Amino acid sequence: MTTIDNDSAGKTAMALLTLQGVDKIYRQGELEVRALQEIDLTVQEGEFAALVGPSGSGKTTLLNIIGGLDAPSHGSIQLNGTSITTLKEAELSDFRLFQLGFVFQAYNLVPVLSALENVELVMVLQGRDVRERRERAEHYLELVGLEKVMQRRPAALSGGQQQRVAVARALAAGPRLVLADEPTANLDSENATALLDIMHRLSHEEKTTFIFSTHDRRVMERAERIITLRDGKIVSDKHIGQESHEQMA
Amino acid sequence: MNRRHSHLPLGMLVMLSWRNIWRHRRRTLITLSSIAIGFALAVLMIGLNDGAHNSMIRNAIKLGEGHLTVQPRGYIEAPANHKYLTDGTTLQEKIGSLDVAGRIEPRISLQILASTASNSVGAGLEGLSPQGDQRADLLRPQLVDGTWIEPGDQRGILIGDGMAGKLKAKIGSKVVLMAGKQGGDSQAQLGRVRGIFDSRVDELDDYLILSDIQLARRFLEGEGADPALQPITRFALFLDDPDSLPEWKAELKAAVENDQVVVLDWREMMPQLVQFIMVDDAGNYIFLVLILIMVVFGILNTVLMSVLERTREFGLLRALGISRYHLLWLVFCESLLLSLLAVGIGWIVAGAVHLWFASHGIDMAALMGGSTEMMGTFMDPVIYTELSGERVFQLTLLIFAATLGSGIYPAIKASRVTPVEALRT
Numbered sequence: 001m002t003t004i005d006n007d008s009a010g011k012t013a014m015a016l017l018t019l020q021g022v023d024k025i026y027r028q029g030e031l032e033v034r035a036l037q038e039i040d041l042t043v044q045e046g047e048f049a050a051l052v053g054p055s056g057s058g059k060t061t062l063l064n065i066i067g068g069l070d071a072p073s074h075g076s077i078q079l080n081g082t083s084i085t086t087l088k089e090a091e092l093s094d095f096r097l098f099q100l101g102f103v104f105q106a107y108n109l110v111p112v113l114s115a116l117e118n119v120e121l122v123m124v125l126q127g128r129d130v131r132e133r134r135e136r137a138e139h140y141l142e143l144v145g146l147e148k149v150m151q152r153r154p155a156a157l158s159g160g161q162q163q164r165v166a167v168a169r170a171l172a173a174g175p176r177l178v179l180a181d182e183p184t185a186n187l188d189s190e191n192a193t194a195l196l197d198i199m200h201r202l203s204h205e206e207k208t209t210f211i212f213s214t215h216d217r218r219v220m221e222r223a224e225r226i227i228t229l230r231d232g233k234i235v236s237d238k239h240i241g242q243e244s245h246e247q248m249a
Numbered sequence: 250m251n252r253r254h255s256h257l258p259l260g261m262l263v264m265l266s267w268r269n270i271w272r273h274r275r276r277t278l279i280t281l282s283s284i285a286i287g288f289a290l291a292v293l294m295i296g297l298n299d300g301a302h303n304s305m306i307r308n309a310i311k312l313g314e315g316h317l318t319v320q321p322r323g324y325i326e327a328p329a330n331h332k333y334l335t336d337g338t339t340l341q342e343k344i345g346s347l348d349v350a351g352r353i354e355p356r357i358s359l360q361i362l363a364s365t366a367s368n369s370v371g372a373g374l375e376g377l378s379p380q381g382d383q384r385a386d387l388l389r390p391q392l393v394d395g396t397w398i399e400p401g402d403q404r405g406i407l408i409g410d411g412m413a414g415k416l417k418a419k420i421g422s423k424v425v426l427m428a429g430k431q432g433g434d435s436q437a438q439l440g441r442v443r444g445i446f447d448s449r450v451d452e453l454d455d456y457l458i459l460s461d462i463q464l465a466r467r468f469l470e471g472e473g474a475d476p477a478l479q480p481i482t483r484f485a486l487f488l489d490d491p492d493s494l495p496e497w498k499a500e501l502k503a504a505v506e507n508d509q510v511v512v513l514d515w516r517e518m519m520p521q522l523v524q525f526i527m528v529d530d531a532g533n534y535i536f537l538v539l540i541l542i543m544v545v546f547g548i549l550n551t552v553l554m555s556v557l558e559r560t561r562e563f564g565l566l567r568a569l570g571i572s573r574y575h576l577l578w579l580v581f582c583e584s585l586l587l588s589l590l591a592v593g594i595g596w597i598v599a600g601a602v603h604l605w606f607a608s609h610g611i612d613m614a615a616l617m618g619g620s621t622e623m624m625g626t627f628m629d630p631v632i633y634t635e636l637s638g639e640r641v642f643q644l645t646l647l648i649f650a651a652t653l654g655s656g657i658y659p660a661i662k663a664s665r666v667t668p669v670e671a672l673r674t
């Protein structure tokens with residue numbers, strides 16, 4: 001397992017996530033799309049990192065590959081000590097269940113379940129007992145400020161509230177890493193920054209690592225690290241406000 | 250790696266499936282009611298069919314040789330006047346000692362030629378025992394002319410209106426009854442028409458001649474039988490409880506069967522009728538196939554539509570870590586619940602329809618234009634639907650099998666959803 005890379009010099013913690021030489025090539029008949037090219041990336045425990053870049057630059061593809069939803073064409077991915085490219089389908093599914101949290105752009109929730117039940121669902125699948133999952137679900141819904149609307153179904157929640165339920169669901173399951181693909185894309189800027197503030201706060205309070213993609217400037221400003229993709233390549237990787245971050249870690 | 254698996258408790262499975270099937274309330278209600286109505290209709294038609302067949306069988310047994318028949322071995326294969334039971338007295342004692350719950354009727358059946366000055370026709374002469382005869386009970390009310398024969402009437406005969414027409418016979422007409430003997434000779438007796446019946450079953454009206462058993466027995470004497478031993482062609486047994494047939498058959502076989510004597514049940518005595526009903530039952534299968542199609546398409550359509558609409562949701566669930574297998578179960582459970590509801594509602598509607606027609610009946614005579622005769626027997630004019638436990642089981646099982654069948658495809662389809670593709674919309 002690889003540890004530190006040059007960017008995080010001075011830190012001795014083991015990396016939570018390491019990508020080495022990751023390529024993703026989509027074939028559509030004769031046509032080949034190189035969605036990702038030779039991606040090397042290391043993310044430490046507790047980071048709050050943004051993945052930015054224009055549409056089509058490969059953000060979704062990268063997040064899907066890190067999340068074990070899609071397989072790379074080449075390269076290796078180590079996540080929390082597991083080489084996920086070697087896992088079988090069913091193992092990957094269980095890996096996602098216990099180690100990862102997901103927040104998508106929209107339609108994150110099961111429509112027939114209330115906010116509370118949606119948050120509980122992943123914990124049900126994890127096999128946690130009724131009491132524990134109920135307590136945790138309520139706790140995390142309070143943390144995202146939704147204690148008053150827990151019994152509502154998604155259709156009765158605003159877009160911003162739905163995204164917050166998704167964040168609560170991701171965190172309540174106790175993941176090592178939360179992946180959020182454009183979580184604010186469908187929100188107005190006020191709701192977008194509010195969601196990011198919640199994610200940022202919880203990332204610190206829960207010591208949970210976040211990687212989220214965005215192309216919204218105001219959202220990017222909340223990040224402690226900005227990884228920029230262009231045409232499937234990482235063209236820049238900057239740590240911002242490193243001081244405060246290192247104090248936390 | 251620490252293999253921790255995804256869990257899906259039954260309660261959650263059922264709760265999710267239940268809520269999912271009510272997502273499109275109207276669609277689900279339409280599916281359920283169409284299955285229920287189709288099912289009720291099928292149960293009605295099948296019940297009617299079974300009712301008609303059972304009525305035919307009951308009447309055939311009454312007009313025929315009973316639930317069980319004791320007769321000479323080889324008679325059914327090739328009936329002949331010289332095949333008879335020589336010692337009726339002893340046999341009757343043996344059968345009587347079994348205390349069968351029902352009636353035992355000694356009978357003589359002969360194939361003869363009936364002639365008048367005008368014409369000659371082949372006929373079946375049936376000697377009625379003074380102990381009583383089911384056929385007499387059935388035909389006595391159908392007498393259209395003359396009187397019934399008195400017990401001990403040595404010459405009196407009863408004929409159907411069909412035969413009366415052919416022979417140009419009236420009440421009081423003389424009819425010569427002639428029968429071939431085993432050696433090639435023939436013998437004859439003189440009969441006199443006392444009454445004419447019209448049973449509405451042509452096979453009987455054209456062919457049957459009834460007489461006192463004494464008159465018929467003279468032909469057996471002509472074949473060399475000893476009248477002191479009460480020779481007869483057969484005993485017909487009518488059971489009070491037709492369901493007890495297998496037990497009585499076994500007992501009777503043990504008591505009387507030997508090289509000369511055989512015990513047969515009505516199915517063996519009337520293979521054509523059994524066959525006819527089997528063929529006619531094909532009508533039932535058409536209804537079964539109809540419900541099957543309704544259930545399969547109802548469920549397939551409803552569940553498949555909802556699966557196709559929820560691709561994104563399945564992708565989401567798979568991304569969150571639900572296993573393929575649990576997703577498959579989830580969708581399958583929706584089909585299962587839908588069919589449980591369909592069967593439940595179906596049986597309530599079908600049960601009500603059945604109960605109504607089981608007590609009120611349907612006037613088949615009116616529907617069939619008066620005559621309900623068929624295969625030498627007839628249906629009661631009013632048919633009441635009949636539904637056996639076996640049918641209920643069969644129909645319920647069929648619907649469940651259909652559900653299982655139609656639930657598999659949507660479930661597999663759902664479980665094949667890949668998160669990446671589903672989420673990229």
Ligand SMILES: Nc1ncnc2c1ncn2[C@@H]1O[C@H](COP(=O)(O)OP(=O)(O)O)[C@@H](O)[C@H]1O
Binds near residue numbers: 026062
């Ligand atoms: N399933 C696919 N088949 C073919 N090309 C794809 C597929 N998915 C993504 N791509 C291509 O890969 C590139 C990166 O896409 P994506 O990761 O969605 O970018 P982003 O999320 O940054 O907008 C784009 O050129 C896109 O057209």
Ligand SMILES: [Mg+2]
Binds near residue numbers: 059060061181182
């Ligand atoms: Mg994208």
